[in-house]
Amino acid sequence: MDVDLTARTPLTSRERVRRAFASEPVDHPPVWFMRQAGRYLPEYRAVRARVSFEELCRNPELSCEVTLQPLDRFPLDVAIVFSDILTVPEAMGLTVVFDTGHGPELSPVVRTPEDIRRLIHPDVADALRVVPETLRLFKAARPKTPIFGFAGAPWTLFCYMVEGRGGKDWLNAKRLLWTEPVLASELLGRIADTVGDYLQLQIDAGAEAVQMFDTWAGVLSSEDYRRFALPAVQRAWSRVKGATSPGGAPRMYFMRDSSATLPVLHETGADAFALDWAVDMARARVTLGSFPVQGNLDPLALFAPEAVIREKVRAIIAAAGPRGHIFNLGHGVVPETPISGVAAMVDEVRRTRFQGA
């Protein structure tokens, strides 16, 4: 399709996103950001004043409402469905308490062959039906805006399931890898199957791309990442129809602290990569070759003066180059973030005008 980009005919968000994933010319990079439906928004906090996080996650109408909130405030190109990565461990049979005041708690913890045997291999269409329902509601309400789905990556969910709570070092999770490597790989594989099925379910319900969040993969040595976390990502993606398959969609992989593993990321089987903010964007583009990338502004940069935010946005866009880049933060927006900082970031991305390429 030929569009004269220099004439400044704006592309639709859907076309802009499609082109970015295909590394075709765009007018400016598509823009959305992780946790864009979240606590930094007063309208989100207003919903949470009425219902708990659990209730919100279990209610498609409310989930759709908060998914829409950032789109009504900022000219974003993409919606990200509201949910939480811990709905997958819940579907596998664990009890998850989200609102403890000190992070989520999961029980019982999974550390023995018996614990693994007890896990359910859920029928995701039933056990995880809230998100596909939310996707359908969203698409009816806002048909012109692409929406993405997501899930936690196997190693990251493994961390929570083994520890039973959020952690920093994930000692028990690592210890299980080292003391019971066969058992650990089995558990990772079981999680991967559910994650894969769940992401495909989201594509079937209309998600136009899906992102897997490997928030805690950066705590592993590169050797342990390759031995344990990477094969589980491959296994999950093997159950998902990707960018080039009929009925598929681009599969994106986000790993926090990914700089050490950039050279092996192509082995994950993803179609595109979301980069954390420590990654040097220009160098990542060289390492990742033709893969589209997403990222990677430091979320705390949204607390900077507006001129600094705009300068940082321009620097990332320049480093990423005009093709195959979706603008995003390098991690989720933090709750205290000023709305004005978010607005400046989105506006600066949309002001970009690539020369007709």
Add this chain to the structure above:
Amino acid sequence: MDVDLTARTPLTSRERVRRAFASEPVDHPPVWFMRQAGRYLPEYRAVRARVSFEELCRNPELSCEVTLQPLDRFPLDVAIVFSDILTVPEAMGLTVVFDTGHGPELSPVVRTPEDIRRLIHPDVADALRVVPETLRLFKAARPKTPIFGFAGAPWTLFCYMVEGRGGKDWLNAKRLLWTEPVLASELLGRIADTVGDYLQLQIDAGAEAVQMFDTWAGVLSSEDYRRFALPAVQRAWSRVKGATSPGGAPRMYFMRDSSATLPVLHETGADAFALDWAVDMARARVTLGSFPVQGNLDPLALFAPEAVIREKVRAIIAAAGPRGHIFNLGHGVVPETPISGVAAMVDEVRRTRFQGA
């Protein structure tokens, strides 16, 4: 000097360390580890039952006693002088309370031009005399074992001085970089001068190498690292006589989460690099070229079964190659670490026998 390494004549620790820094052949890599004098040792906890952390840091005899403790237990090649990186902010005029039960507290915080003006440029030989005194006591007590000195890196100390306490995201420190870049660079420069003088003081007192710890540099984007943290490291090292200077010693730089910045580390001015455990050792050797490296076992791997520890030690030594490598952990040992795990690590390093190279 010609030593027939295949004859298994053991080198002295001092000669082994000298050769490692010179990338000359050794029988096995020298071995020590970060926080080797620390809470994982019952004999250290016994000292701390008698005196506070502050008292310990201010007393050269006691500091020497705990510096010696790990050497009496494990066949290590190097001692690391016992101290804390926050003695430098203290010497610059801040009050530091170490034993709060929830991390150190510094006051007053440094955030304005007036705050910076109030800082002292200390005469380090007076204000920071405990560590050189400890070094001299150690060298008298244990003349055959090399001892290293250390200091926090400017950005890492800046984080504590701006926040007033330990953090995770270091929002105020980053915000100062972005809102007041000139002021922030001035503060970083003031800290760098003191750090540099302090490290040279340690070399003058007999430290056979010095290490600068940039624990929090990995929270910066690569752009901010290059703009703010890196010039401050250069400035500090410019005041320290390095490996090739008369009266100098090897200058080592440790940065946590360093994978993103490996390609620019040579610009720091250091003579060698200590690598965190997420770094892929084989790839780092290629990126860093001829620079000697130190590292990089995951500290939590010491909780693994002995056979796994030994396997991981061998894998790192194989990836690092036979020259220019000092074995170490990729970060400090954690307090709960089993002594048996430490013993297995040290033993496996010492069992290594490089072919005569």
